[in-house]
Each structure stands twice: as structure tokens, then as C-alpha cells.
Amino acid sequence: MTDYTSKSNIVLIGMPGSGKSTVGIILAKMMAKNFVDTDVLIQLAENRTLQEIVDSEGHMELRHIEERVLLDVNHRHHVIATGGSAAYSHKAMTHLAQDGIIVFLNADLSCLRSRIQNYETRGLAKRPDQTFQDLFDERYQLYTRYANIIVDCSLLSQEEVCNKIIVEIRSHV
Numbered sequence: 268m269t270d271y272t273s274k275s276n277i278v279l280i281g282m283p284g285s286g287k288s289t290v291g292i293i294l295a296k297m298m299a300k301n302f303v304d305t306d307v308l309i310q311l312a313e314n315r316t317l318q319e320i321v322d323s324e325g326h327m328e329l330r331h332i333e334e335r336v337l338l339d340v341n342h343r344h345h346v347i348a349t350g351g352s353a354a355y356s357h358k359a360m361t362h363l364a365q366d367g368i369i370v371f372l373n374a375d376l377s378c379l380r381s382r383i384q385n386y387e388t389r390g391l392a393k394r395p396d397q398t399f400q401d402l403f404d405e406r407y408q409l410y411t412r413y414a415n416i417i418v419d420c421s422l423l424s425q426e427e428v429c430n431k432i433i434v435e436i437r438s439h440v
């Protein structure tokens with residue numbers, strides 16, 4: 268069993284729209300941790316947006332860049348919001364798990380759709396022929412594979428999601 272007391276980071280994974288970026292910063296404040304969003308790290312490293320990377324070099328290049336950036340993350344005592352495609356890299360997830368409790372924010376498809384309208388411009392790392400449903404089906408197994416904690420968050424407010432994560436972490440002995 269994972270020893271949570273030895274991990275200084277909390278790593279949020281899940282589909283776009285599950286709340287990683289916005290819940291992450293609230294959680295960081297509640298837990299007196301720092302916060303980093305790896306999508307922001309990618310954009311700073313590349314000096315361009317995620318969408319620009321996908322448009323000019325394709326979704327696989329975004330995944331490669333993301334893997335490189337994630338392998339460079341050596342933050343401690345952070346809540347780390349990842350991008351939805353982070354779980355494609357086994358190497359990156361193994362690296363993040365070394366000092367991180369991995370939390371899967373699980374939301375159902377209709378919830379995700381209601382939260383996000385800009386799928387066309389959000390820079391999703393998907394094949395052009397893949398629907399959002401395809402992506403959801405493909406990724407669910409990846410997120411569950413790496414998760415130490417799964418929070419069903421479709422019916423929860425952002426604060427409730429944070430509270431649930433905190434309870435789960437503290438109740439784990």
C-alpha cells in the first residue's frame with residue numbers, strides 16, 4: 268500500500284473539464300501547499316499555446332513535449348494539476364508518483380461536456396478522428412491504473428471535491 272506520509276505532492280489527473288486546474292489551486296490553499304499547472308509549464312517552456320503546438324506539429328508532438336516537461340518536474344510540497352493527456356506516459360506517471368499521491372478526478376461524460384465548450388481550441392492531445400467519447404473511453408483505464416485515490420466529482424462542488432481528497436488522504440493509515 269502507498270505510504271502517503273512519505274509523499275509531498277498531490278498530483279491531479281483526469282479528463283479535461285474534471286477540475287484539475289481550478290480544484291488544484293483551491294486544494295493547495297486548503298492544504299498549505301504550493302500549486303503548479305503543468306500545462307502552464309509546457310506553454311512557458313515552448314513559448315506558445317497548447318493549441319498552437321497541436322495545430323503546427325500535431326497531437327503526438329504535444330504528448331512528447333508534455334512527457335519531457337513532466338519528467339523535469341521536481342517540485343516538492345505542491346498540488347500539481349496535470350493536463351488530461353499526462354496519463355499516456357507511463358514514464359511520466361511513474362516519475363510523478365515517486366513523490367506524489369495520484370488523485371483521479373472522475374467525472375461522467377455529460378458533466379464534462381457541460382463544463383467545457385471549447386474542445387476545438389483547448390489543444391486536446393487527440394487524433395483528429397477521435398470524438399470526446401472515444402477519448403473518455405480510451406483514457407478511463409489509464410487514469411484508474413495510476414490513481415491512488417479516485418474522487419467521483421460529477422455531483423460535487425469544487426470545495427466538496429477538495430474536502431473529499433483531504434479526508435481520503437488523512438484517513439489513509
Ligand SMILES: Nc1ncnc2c1ncn2[C@@H]1O[C@H](COP(=O)(O)OP(=O)(O)O)[C@@H](O)[C@H]1O
Nearest residue numbers: 282283284285286287288289290382423424425
Ligand atoms: N466540481 C466542479 N463543479 C462545477 N464546476 C467545476 C467543478 N470543477 C471544475 N469546474 C469548472 O469546469 C471547468 C473546467 O475546469 P478545469 O479546472 O479547467 O478542468 P481541467 O483542468 O481538469 O481541464 C471550469 O470552468 C471550472 O470552473
Ligand SMILES: O=C(O)C1=C[C@@H](OP(=O)(O)O)[C@@H](O)[C@H](O)C1
Nearest residue numbers: 283317350351352389390391392
Ligand atoms: O486532455 C488533453 O488531451 C489535454 C488537456 C489539456 O489540459 P486540461 O486537462 O487541463 O484541459 C492540455 O493538457 C492539453 O491541451 C491536452
Ligand SMILES: [Mg+2]
Nearest residue numbers: 287288348349
Ligand atoms: Mg487544466
